[in-house]
Amino acid sequence: MALQSLDIAKRSATTTEPPQARKTLEVAKLIDVSKCIGCKACQVACMQWNDLRDEVGSCGGTYDNPTDMTDQSWTVMRFAEVESEERGLEWLIRKDGCMHCEDPGCLKACPAPGAIIKYANGIVDFHQENCIGCGYCVTGCPFNVPRISKKDSKAYKCTLCSDRVAVGLEPACVKVCPTGSISFGSKEDMKELADERITELKERGFKNAGLYDPAGVGGTHVMYVLNHADKPSLYSGLPADPTIAPTVSLWKGFAKPLAMAGIAAAALGGLFHYVMKGPNEVSKEIEAEVEKELEGEK
Amino acid sequence: MIRDPSDLQRYNASERANHWITGICFILLALSGLALFHPALFPLTSLFGGGVWTRILHPFIGVIMMLFFVVMFFRFKRLNHMTDTDWEWVKRAKEMVDGDDHNMPEMGKYNGGQKLLFWFLGLAMLVLFVSGIVIWRAYFSHYFPIGVIRTGAVLHAVFATVMIIAIIVHVYAAIWVRGTIRAMLYGTVTRAWAKQHHRAWYRQMTGK
Numbered sequence: 001m002a003l004q005s006l007d008i009a010k011r012s013a014t015t016t017e018p019p020q021a022r023k024t025l026e027v028a029k030l031i032d033v034s035k036c037i038g039c040k041a042c043q044v045a046c047m048q049w050n051d052l053r054d055e056v057g058s059c060g061g062t063y064d065n066p067t068d069m070t071d072q073s074w075t076v077m078r079f080a081e082v083e084s085e086e087r088g089l090e091w092l093i094r095k096d097g098c099m100h101c102e103d104p105g106c107l108k109a110c111p112a113p114g115a116i117i118k119y120a121n122g123i124v125d126f127h128q129e130n131c132i133g134c135g136y137c138v139t140g141c142p143f144n145v146p147r148i149s150k151k152d153s154k155a156y157k158c159t160l161c162s163d164r165v166a167v168g169l170e171p172a173c174v175k176v177c178p179t180g181s182i183s184f185g186s187k188e189d190m191k192e193l194a195d196e197r198i199t200e201l202k203e204r205g206f207k208n209a210g211l212y213d214p215a216g217v218g219g220t221h222v223m224y225v226l227n228h229a230d231k232p233s234l235y236s237g238l239p240a241d242p243t244i245a246p247t248v249s250l251w252k253g254f255a256k257p258l259a260m261a262g263i264a265a266a267a268l269g270g271l272f273h274y275v276m277k278g279p280n281e282v283s284k285e286i287e288a289e290v291e292k293e294l295e296g297e298k
Numbered sequence: 299m300i301r302d303p304s305d306l307q308r309y310n311a312s313e314r315a316n317h318w319i320t321g322i323c324f325i326l327l328a329l330s331g332l333a334l335f336h337p338a339l340f341p342l343t344s345l346f347g348g349g350v351w352t353r354i355l356h357p358f359i360g361v362i363m364m365l366f367f368v369v370m371f372f373r374f375k376r377l378n379h380m381t382d383t384d385w386e387w388v389k390r391a392k393e394m395v396d397g398d399d400h401n402m403p404e405m406g407k408y409n410g411g412q413k414l415l416f417w418f419l420g421l422a423m424l425v426l427f428v429s430g431i432v433i434w435r436a437y438f439s440h441y442f443p444i445g446v447i448r449t450g451a452v453l454h455a456v457f458a459t460v461m462i463i464a465i466i467v468h469v470y471a472a473i474w475v476r477g478t479i480r481a482m483l484y485g486t487v488t489r490a491w492a493k494q495h496h497r498a499w500y501r502q503m504t505g506k
Contacts (some may be wrong), residue, residue: 013337045341111351132349134334135435139447148435153350247448251455256336257348259459266463270470277397279477287490293506294304 005280012110012120024120028187029160029171030194031095032225033235034201034209035181038063038077038093040183040242042173046075049172067117069096071156071193075173089268094224095173095182096156098145102218105244106155110254115155120220123162128154140252142217142242149178160221172234187221203271216243269279305486306326308407314369320341323363328462330356335455353477364427373422377407378417384410404497415468422461427483 008018045161046173047053054072059065064080075097079115082090104124107116115139116128126137126146133153137146146155169175170184183193201209213219224238232238309317330352331343335474343352385409394402409414431438433449439447472478477491492500499504 001463013340014339111337111340113337113340130349132334132343132353133435134353135433135439136451138435138439139444139451141435144444153436245445245448247445247452251448251452254450255459257457259455260336260338261460263462263466266466266470270466270474273470274474277395280394280399282477282488282490282494286494290488290490290493295502 007120008117009120009122010104011114012116013113014106024118026187027123027160027185027221028099028190029166029174029222029240030183030185030225031222032100032181032183032194032197033092033094034197034206034225034227035179036093036095037179038079038091039178039183040065040077041178042095043073043075045079045172045176046158047073049164050074050159053169053180069145069147069149069157071154071166074098074156074158080234080236082234094227094238098124098160099143099157099217100160100221103140103244105140105142105217105248106137106146106265107140109136109248111136119162121165123160123165124221125159125162126157128156131155134182134194140244140248142239142244142292172226172230187219190223194223197225201225212238216241219231235255270275277294302486302488304489306482306489306492306500307485308487310486311485314482314485316366316373320363320366320370323366324465325357326359327356327363328465330359330457331458332462335458339391351475354436357430360427360430364423367419367423371423374416378415380410380417384413386396387411405495405496407496409496411471413465418464419461422457422464423456425453426461429457429487450496 007022007024011018052074052154053071054066054070057066060067062094063124065245066073075095078096080092082092084090086160098197100123102122103120104116107118107124110116112130112132115127115132117127118124120260127192131154133148133155135146135148138144138156140147146157148155159174161169164171171182174182174184177191183190186191191213192209198209198211209225209227211225212224212229212232224235226232226235226238228234229276232240260261309469312478324348329342330346331341333346333349333352334340334356340349343349346352346355383405386403387405390402391411393399429450432447433439433440433454441448472482477488481487489500489504492503
């Protein structure tokens with residue numbers, strides 16, 4: 001949805017500069033995985049605030065319910081059972097959803113002007129009225145987040161409650177979390193909060209505790225405090241060093257101007273060849289020869 | 299109603315129809331594909347009823363083009379085998395483009411350039427079709443891993459671009475060589491045209 005109170009920093013399939021007169025505060029959501037109890041209140045709050053109702057699915061043998069994100073489930077708790085010699089069995093629960101990248105791969109890949117917007121506060125939002133349903137955002141996303149609806153072919157994902165944030169409220173999942181595992185505020189404040197928590201965790205023996213704010217995508221506006229930040233993949237396959245894939249960068253970067261130049265050169269090359277060299281006509285001698293041959297036949 | 303009985307038949311009606319169905323599909327595909335490739339050309343989606351319709355139509359037009367291209371490919375395949383003379387022609391093509399075709403070797407129905415284009419189009423259509431299936435989100439993308447989809451998207455863009463350039467060359471060559479377009483419009487060329495540009499084919503057709 002278009003929100004005038006949120007300034008736009010980046011717009012999909014748009015090559016000119018966005019308006020930049022105003023500066024807004026960069027926001028972030030901090031998810032402290034070490035405090036999460038897997039109650040799924042965030043999933044419920046997300047459904048309620050956004051008026052979403054997923055179909056009742058089936059059990060995949062874990063607590064993950066639903067088993068994956070869908071156009072109706074924009075956030076899903078992922079439960080991983082991890083065993084190590086040091087700590088025995090650990091239950092690592094990660095609230096999965098859009099990471100709101102500073103350099104969003106979805107936005108880079110999107111061919112529809114204004115279908116994906118990055119606000120100046122860092123929120124990446126899909127505007128379904130401009131979405132054409134090609135699924136390039138899925139191709140571009142390093143976190144496998146966008147989901148295409150089978151009903152309307154539009155792409156959906158977490159909005160970081162851009163509508164709530166625009167009027168000064170925190171996202172629905174933050175409001176409802178009973179353990180204070182999810183916090184929301186300026187990115188700077190959230191990093192400070194994370195630092196305090198990481199110090200605590202280290203004191204408690206989690207020597208590899210750390211912040212997940214991957215530099216490969218310019219940092220994210222959803223960050224995790226991980227008790228094992230050295231191995232993000234333990235948390236249901238969180239990528240260790242996510243970046244926009246080189247194939248996507250090539251496709252949506254260098255290839256575009258190069259292709260346009262090549263096509264223009266071919267068309268102009270043809271025109272100027274014709275203008276400068278003239279047409280390739282049948283020579284008068286050959287016409288006369290053929291004429292003679294035909295007369296010979298008669 | 300063709301009035302000059304001495305003209306030579308180059309394409310029959312079915313071949314011409316086949317060519318133009320493929321050609322129309324190509325133009326629609328190039329316009330809709332470019333619309334989704336470069337933001338500056340996104341307004342071309344208006345020709346197809348908007349962005350969503352462009353996204354829906356493009357792959358179906360692609361399938362139609364592939365079907366007709368395959369028919370055309372097997373129709374003309376045996377006429378397009380490269381020979382030593384064809385390679386000689388390709389080596390000298392620059393002289394002809396510069397305006398002197400006196401040293402060009404005699405060509406059959408197709409010259410070396412046309413043959414190379416034929417094989418390139420065969421390859422391009424194959425790559426575009428396969429990569430197009432991979433990136434066809436509505437029906438097929440979920441069967442492929444993300445890395446394959448990303449590579450498919452790049453290959454589709456690269457081969458489409460080179461194919462558009464190749465077709466521009468193809469169309470320009472038909473315009474530049476006067477008396478050529480009629481062969482694909484109503485099937486015949488003059489004897490003088492055949493003797494000038496495809497002498498071996500001229501001999502074969504006339505026995506001279």
